[in-house]
Amino acid sequence: MNDPRQVIIRPIISERAYDLINDNRYTFEVAKKANKIEIRDAVENIFDVHVLSVNTMSVKSKPKRVRYAKGYTRSWKKAIVTLVAGETIEAFGV
Numbered sequence: 001m002n003d004p005r006q007v008i009i010r011p012i013i014s015e016r017a018y019d020l021i022n023d024n025r026y027t028f029e030v031a032k033k034a035n036k037i038e039i040r041d042a043v044e045n046i047f048d049v050h051v052l053s054v055n056t057m058s059v060k061s062k063p064k065r066v067r068y069a070k071g072y073t074r075s076w077k078k079a080i081v082t083l084v085a086g087e088t089i090e091a092f093g094v
Contacts, residue, residue: 004042007034011091012078020080026089030056030079039079047091050084 011017012027020027030039036054043051056079061072083089 004045007031007038007042008046023082024085024087025080025082028079028081030077032058032075032077034077034079036079039081043081047089049087049089052082052084054082055080 007030009029009031012029014027017027026043028039028043030042034042036056039054039056040051043049043054056077059076059078061075064071064073
């Protein structure tokens with residue numbers, strides 16, 4: 001994956017993600033096939049910051065039901081990126 005915008009899909013906006021921002025850690029949804037090096041390079045290119053570490057996890061699908069129809073939510077990959085002290089990402093609006 002050469003284009004950084006194909007690696008980083010969207011920022012995750014949740015209470016837990018905002019609590020992690022105090023520790024200089026930002027949460028993103030990333031492409032399923034992206035590895036930690038690609039994620040680090042994409043965040044550094046898009047937001048012009050220096051990344052200290054990247055933690056990734058695969059979020060499994062959950063069973064859901066709408067009336068009589070059963071199905072599953074989609075599975076996706078999440079990355080928690082730790083930045084060097086003193087740097088922030090303004091896209092999160094904190």
